[in-house]
Amino acid sequence: xxxxxxxxxxxxxxxxxxxxxxxxxxxxxxxxxxxxxxxxxxxxxxxxxxxxxxxxxxxxxxxxxxxxxxxxxxxxxxxxxxxxxxxxxxxxxxxxxxxxxxxxxxxxxxxxxx
Amino acid sequence: xxxxxxxxxxxxxxxxxxxxxxxxxxxxxxxxxxxxxxxxxxxxxxxxxxxxxxxxxxxxxxxxxxxxxxxxxxxxxxxxxxxxxxxxxxxxxxxxxxxxxxxxxxxxxxxxx
Numbered sequence: 001x002x003x004x005x006x007x008x009x010x011x012x013x014x015x016x017x018x019x020x021x022x023x024x025x026x027x028x029x030x031x032x033x034x035x036x037x038x039x040x041x042x043x044x045x046x047x048x049x050x051x052x053x054x055x056x057x058x059x060x061x062x063x064x065x066x067x068x069x070x071x072x073x074x075x076x077x078x079x080x081x082x083x084x085x086x087x088x089x090x091x092x093x094x095x096x097x098x099x100x101x102x103x104x105x106x107x108x109x110x111x112x113x114x
Numbered sequence: 115x116x117x118x119x120x121x122x123x124x125x126x127x128x129x130x131x132x133x134x135x136x137x138x139x140x141x142x143x144x145x146x147x148x149x150x151x152x153x154x155x156x157x158x159x160x161x162x163x164x165x166x167x168x169x170x171x172x173x174x175x176x177x178x179x180x181x182x183x184x185x186x187x188x189x190x191x192x193x194x195x196x197x198x199x200x201x202x203x204x205x206x207x208x209x210x211x212x213x214x215x216x217x218x219x220x221x222x223x224x225x226x227x
Contacts, residue, residue: 034215043118043204043218044157051213090156098164100145100208101172102216104156 002027004091006105013081014113021076021108023091032094033074034102035065039087047089050074061085086112117141118219120205126225133192135222137205139185145208146188147216148172148180150201157204163188195226 003026013019025031032051036044048059055067065076074091088109092102117140127133137146145164149157149172159172161180169180177199179191192199202223206216 032213036218041221043220046215046217049213049215099162099170100216101147101159101162102157102206104158106154106156 002093002095002103004093004103004105006089006091006108008108009106010109010111012111012113015083016080019076019078019081019085019110021089021091021110023074023076023105024072025074025091025093026072027093029096030069031074032096033065033067034092034094035059035063035074035076036090036092037061037087038090038107044090047076051094081110081112083112083114086110118205118207118217120203120219120222122222123220124223126227127195128227129196130194133195133224133226135190135203135205135224137188137190137219139188139207141207141209141217142185143207144185144210145216146182147206147208148178148188148190149204149206150174150199151204151221152201160190160203195224197226200224200226 005024034049035047038044050057050067088107090107091105095101119138121136147162148160151157158174163169163182181189202221204221205219208216
């Protein structure tokens with residue numbers, strides 16, 4: 001069955017430090033992958049997506065992610081974290097049937113130390 | 115921002131009462147989805163729609179029904195609310211083009227006492 005695993009429930013980084021959030025997926029074919037961010041009390045905002053082509057994708061707010069088929073991973077990175085990046089981050093894979101529904105990981109909450 | 119409006123944004127009700135949540139879009143997208151979000155579970159699909167009057171179940175559909183009589187509106191109904199349905203509910207929409215992501219509304223926080 002298709003699934004997405006985000007192994008880190010919480011991550012704390014200092015402002016200005018680099019960030020990597022891990023995402024592993026289980027999917028039988030080439031996946032379409034997304035990262036979303038959720039600020040408290042808000043909906044989910046799309047950060048970036050991958051569905052073909054270059055395995056390093058750029059997103060909004062200075063985020064990037066790298067698709068590694070051999071490791072079944074799609075990790076999110078940012079070179080220098082800002083306090084406003086504190087939020088919850090979700091990785092998701094699209095089920096490529098007639099529904100196009102998303103299978104989400106359980107999320108990683110990012111805390112930023114001043 | 116995607117034109118998605120969820121109403122109400124907050125609701126408190128009692129066990130056994132019917133509840134209807136509304137999702138309204140201005141994008142004319144074909145696909146609409148209802149998710150629930152609970153701590154430790156991420157988002158889980160309740161029901162989705164692929165056109166007017168065309169709906170199907172997701173992974174956590176028990177106790178919920180949906181209707182879509184117009185392209186722009188997708189209603190989620192809890193016929194007889196239970197405390198286990200206390201959650202935050204999100205609506206999402208998706209254009210019918212390859213590679214298109216889902217865009218989410220701001221959510222409805224529902225508490226069932």
